[in-house]
Amino acid sequence: MLYYVIQSNMIKKLLHLAALLIFTAVGTADAATNTIVLEGSTTVGPLAKSFATYFTKKYGVRVTVSESGSGNGAKSLINNTCTIAAMSRAMKEPEIAAAKKKGVNPLAHVVALDGLSIVVHPGNPISSLSKAQISSIYRGTITNWKEVGGPNARIVVIQRESNSGTQESFKELVTGKGVQITGNAETQSSNGAVKSRVSTTLSAIGYLGLGFVDHSVKTLAVNGILPSVKTVKNGTYKVTRPLYFYTNGQPSGLVRQFIDLPRTAAGKSMISELGFINQ
Amino acid sequence: MADDSVGGNNRTNAFVISARKRAIQKVSKTMGEGMLLAVASFVAIVVLFIFYFVARDAVPFFQLRGFSEFFTSSNWYPADQPGQFGALAIIYGSLMVTLGSAMIAVPMGVAAAICLSDILPFSIRQYAKPVIEMLAAIPSVAFGFFALVVLAPLLQNNGGPMLMWAWWILVSPFLVLGVLVVSDLLTNSIKDPQRRRQLYAFLLTVLGLIAVFLLYKVGTLLYGIQILTGTNALNVSIILSFMALPTIVSVSEDALQAVGRDIREGSYALGATRAETIIKTILPAASSGILAAVILGIMRALGETMVVWMASGNSSHSPEPWFNYLEAIRTLTATIAGDMGEADQVTGSARYHVLFAMGLLLLVISFISNLVSERIVVRQRKILSGQ
Numbered sequence: 001m002l003y004y005v006i007q008s009n010m011i012k013k014l015l016h017l018a019a020l021l022i023f024t025a026v027g028t029a030d031a032a033t034n035t036i037v038l039e040g041s042t043t044v045g046p047l048a049k050s051f052a053t054y055f056t057k058k059y060g061v062r063v064t065v066s067e068s069g070s071g072n073g074a075k076s077l078i079n080n081t082c083t084i085a086a087m088s089r090a091m092k093e094p095e096i097a098a099a100k101k102k103g104v105n106p107l108a109h110v111v112a113l114d115g116l117s118i119v120v121h122p123g124n125p126i127s128s129l130s131k132a133q134i135s136s137i138y139r140g141t142i143t144n145w146k147e148v149g150g151p152n153a154r155i156v157v158i159q160r161e162s163n164s165g166t167q168e169s170f171k172e173l174v175t176g177k178g179v180q181i182t183g184n185a186e187t188q189s190s191n192g193a194v195k196s197r198v199s200t201t202l203s204a205i206g207y208l209g210l211g212f213v214d215h216s217v218k219t220l221a222v223n224g225i226l227p228s229v230k231t232v233k234n235g236t237y238k239v240t241r242p243l244y245f246y247t248n249g250q251p252s253g254l255v256r257q258f259i260d261l262p263r264t265a266a267g268k269s270m271i272s273e274l275g276f277i278n279q
Numbered sequence: 280m281a282d283d284s285v286g287g288n289n290r291t292n293a294f295v296i297s298a299r300k301r302a303i304q305k306v307s308k309t310m311g312e313g314m315l316l317a318v319a320s321f322v323a324i325v326v327l328f329i330f331y332f333v334a335r336d337a338v339p340f341f342q343l344r345g346f347s348e349f350f351t352s353s354n355w356y357p358a359d360q361p362g363q364f365g366a367l368a369i370i371y372g373s374l375m376v377t378l379g380s381a382m383i384a385v386p387m388g389v390a391a392a393i394c395l396s397d398i399l400p401f402s403i404r405q406y407a408k409p410v411i412e413m414l415a416a417i418p419s420v421a422f423g424f425f426a427l428v429v430l431a432p433l434l435q436n437n438g439g440p441m442l443m444w445a446w447w448i449l450v451s452p453f454l455v456l457g458v459l460v461v462s463d464l465l466t467n468s469i470k471d472p473q474r475r476r477q478l479y480a481f482l483l484t485v486l487g488l489i490a491v492f493l494l495y496k497v498g499t500l501l502y503g504i505q506i507l508t509g510t511n512a513l514n515v516s517i518i519l520s521f522m523a524l525p526t527i528v529s530v531s532e533d534a535l536q537a538v539g540r541d542i543r544e545g546s547y548a549l550g551a552t553r554a555e556t557i558i559k560t561i562l563p564a565a566s567s568g569i570l571a572a573v574i575l576g577i578m579r580a581l582g583e584t585m586v587v588w589m590a591s592g593n594s595s596h597s598p599e600p601w602f603n604y605l606e607a608i609r610t611l612t613a614t615i616a617g618d619m620g621e622a623d624q625v626t627g628s629a630r631y632h633v634l635f636a637m638g639l640l641l642l643v644i645s646f647i648s649n650l651v652s653e654r655i656v657v658r659q660r661k662i663l664s665g666q
Binding site: 153154156161162163178180182183184185186187188189193196197200201202203204 | 353354355356357358359360368427428431432435507508509510588589592593594595596607609617618
């Protein structure tokens, strides 16, 4: 739990900075191609880290992973400060335009699929909601659990911060893109923080990447279907999104091999071990 | 003989300085003064530069969006297309937690400082003060973690009883004191000692009963409160007050200590009790230092980011009703920290500059309050010195 909560943005940025400093101090002799800098989504984070450990062990290549949100990943790729941007949403039009203007050609590689799980406190009697109901809750038109058949208690809505890819994909998949989420919604800065809040707050609702769900929270069925490897893979669970690695143009050499990891047997087993779904 | 001649030599050398030595002295004096001036002005220049650079990036926001939306609307949707940048609720949230933490930390801090400087024996003070100051050494992430993982669930599960106990513990001493003082004041004018004693006893009983009723009634009211979300303004206010406490205690204790022994002894010599000496002599004499301590503490609370980002809930709406400390709020500092990640000149100009506008606002607020406190301190000093 400590690990999750301390993941908040600023620290990550500081750590990243420190890592960069150490790296530049120690490894100036290393050729640029011998290190891979990966930045972005906190959802892809665990996956990227496990890939990085594997890759370092196998090829002796240093891979630094920093989790600062998909938006930061995109920003770093545009500014050419990372090799790979991990993103839990597709790049937006303005981002691609900005990248093109700087001579960067962002190319998407799908890593895995992720079901966005809608979670509540284990003590909540509700076990299923329709997509429309969830959307109304987040837009603020439904504010009490009794309106969806639960106990008489105000709903504590928990969302992610604005540079989260999970937030973007949630909006795209559930509420619709241009919709404003209610101002009453609380904002947390990582999957772990959302889980920690939902698991301790009786009337809370939040959303997590499938890989982050455990017994401390209760996953809701959306339109009657629970997210699982099967339902995500065959598309019956609707709140599903791909997770991406973005590179500048077609990668080559070691970066290529890193990007292709999800298609190897070892990569596939890491993906399913962490609760994500192979495409 | 030898001693004499050496002494004589030294004496003449001390008074007759060669032109070369004088020049060196002059140069080193100017250099030394210049160095000190440079160091001193460096700090001032840094502040000015911060002001300049923050303002430089804040101005484009107001050029793009004007003033009215920022200060009057509560719709904070910076990531939308087109974005909305109403920061009223966020500004209000900042003021709310600052005020809340001041309400807890100032009475507690000043009381603790008085206790440390004038009531506790020296041997205890020696140990108590460093322990209080140690609070300042705890990193704010640790406070934030505590607020999120310990205090928030605690408030959700036992919020009502906790509020009731807090009310009883904090308010009952003041009520007892108030009852005593009010009945004393009301009976003061009666000359006949017999009648006076009777009325005093009567008033004491009546007011005491009212006070107990008040304690009980509000206590049960608070007991019934169910706190919906533990990451709220109250949680943040409590934690921030702990963070401001060491500053307030330490600086006001220094101010109280600076009031000389002569003043204390003068007061005792005139027949004043210890309470009278503290309230009527020492506190007024130290008031400017205490005020400085309070302002420093409040600034700490206003500028704190990590705790607020982790424990305030970050929901950009004004609580309803406006004094509801049990709702999640969002502050300026947390918004800057949280939204900086994606805000970029490339992908959205207003979205980037609005954060600097918030930074500028924070700077201006702390600048103004520093200025005001400075004025009050100067005026107080004038009054005390009898001018």
